[in-house]
Amino acid sequence: MDVDAFAAVHRDTWSRLEELCDRPPSSVAEVDEFVSLYQRTATHLSLVHSTSPPDPYLVPYLSWLVARARSRAFTEGYRPPAHVSLLRFFSRSFPAALYRLRWWWLGVMAFSLLYIAGTWWWLSAHPEALVAAGSEEGARRYVDHSFVEYYSRYHPASFFLQVFTNNAWLSARLVVAGLLGLPVALALHGNLAGLAAAGALHDHYDRVGQFFGYILPHGLLELTGLFIAAAAGLRLFWSWVEPGPRTRLSSLGAEGRSMVGVALGLVALFATAGAIEAGVTPSGWSTPVRIGIGAAVEAAFFAYVFVLGRRAARDGATGDVEGAAVVADLPVDGTRA
Template sequence: MDLDAFAAEHGPQWRRLGILLARPRRKLTAAEVDEMVFLYRRAATHLSIVQSRSPDPDLVATLSQLVLRARARLSPAPGFRWATLGQFFTVSFPGEVYRAGRWCAGVAAGFVGLAAVLIAIVASDPDVALRFLSPAEINSLVEHDFEAYYSNNAPENFGFAVWTNNAWVSALCLASGVLVLPVLYLLWSNVLNLGLTGGIMVGNDRADVFYGLLLVHGLLELTCVFVAAGVGLRIGWAWIAPGPLRTRAQAVAVAGRSAVVVALGLTPVLLLSGAVEAGITPSPLPTVVKLAIGALVWLAFLGYVTWFGALAVRQGRASDLGAFDREVLAPTV
């Protein structure tokens, strides 16, 4: 393609679009707005043609900037609104978690079941724990380390460390979901750690300390991990089995956008979990009271996701991008 001839033929249209974009919005007439829409569509088509046939860097950059400016003028961002934030936490986030509910429940069932088996094996056979830890390390864990872990540091520092660590684990589950195996490895690492520690504590008659501390924050914390892992594995399954009406790229894109919504929504939930672990778990409150607080927070989260998520699904309200924003369609007029 002759770029000079192409630019000479369509250059007046590009310059006219630039002139219209330079004018204040309130000074544009209705006819000029219609003209701007037409020229924007033509410029988008020209950009697509140049990129596909003769991608000259300078011309591509010029047309890209022009098209982006026109699009921003014709569909300006609404800016921050409290209603948008409210919609995110009442529709988008719970809706996406609810839609991935079977994946999350499957991860939870597998995790808890395998952890229970490992705890039983380690508790019934002391030699199993000795393959991982020395007798001195086991004694230190039982007598001091497990309980001291929750109170060795200042609550605010410990809470922040817990929050960032759990957020990192959840982010890894979501980001590596398309590969499947990294998510399974992360889950197995946590199951092994939980099973080994729990088995040692239970086998040494410290089950009350183990469950009395772990369950206070662990109910909500592990639920967040199950959600992240379930949504991450759903991305991997979208790549494996995209369905008859979508390409793999489209299926992964939809699942990936859902994962971004879940990642943002889990951030404050993990912050709450970290606050419970730092402030309630090591507190001098009676164990029954601490367990009641942890269970109440956990049930509140489950109720919130179930109620608002089911409502969003019944009403057909999704958090995904509109069809126009999902892929770039070059106009042909």
């Protein structure tokens, strides 16, 4: 199918549907027209989806337009209760935003794990670097006592608030710093290098089992959240570096609204990770049980993204906090400010 010719033929239909989405209907005839245009545009989206490869500009534009028309049809004149909006956010908007962002945060995850492994290997090969900032006695005391005591030093509620606040603050920095790109890498470096150093130090004293036993229960979900925050920041950076058919400001605004939704959803993710870190990690249960709980929660999160999020994204959800991600004015024009 010739996508440019297809867009030229149906451009008036899409423009008219946009116009009707911008205002309440003035007559019964306009309501009928709106429904007809919505159905036709949904069919157009299905046709464009079937092309190989799908057009990178037209598919997002029509997905947005169909989602906007659907939202207009079902919510005009009605503001749902807060609990309904909250349920809709966590069942559609947030998972859809995570699914749309999947290649970014999976890429950050892969790079970060390789970075941890590489730093760990280098520190193991240069054990003198492990105690360069302290003493052999201090390093041994950290492995034998301080590392484990950290998780039970405070009351669970106080410890939960402490780790939750720290993670939320770090993720906010990663998202905001993403506008400039490089600060994301610097922030990740500090945290990942510290994690690798702790692991290498435990390995040096043959206590690597203790390290994983106390890191993995909460760390699987906690690190995933940080990778998502870093990816959200980098996506913001890329939105103005390569805005596609939109202006740089429009591209940044659209992605910014979606990333705000991601940041809001991460609050719940870090609350869950914090609850595990405060309640499960220092619980005294066997290591396989504690790690198993962390792995089960992580698996549930991946199912949440790649089952629920994939379905919501296919239905047109974008994660935009305003409910309308303005992908392009007219995608086939190819103009850019």
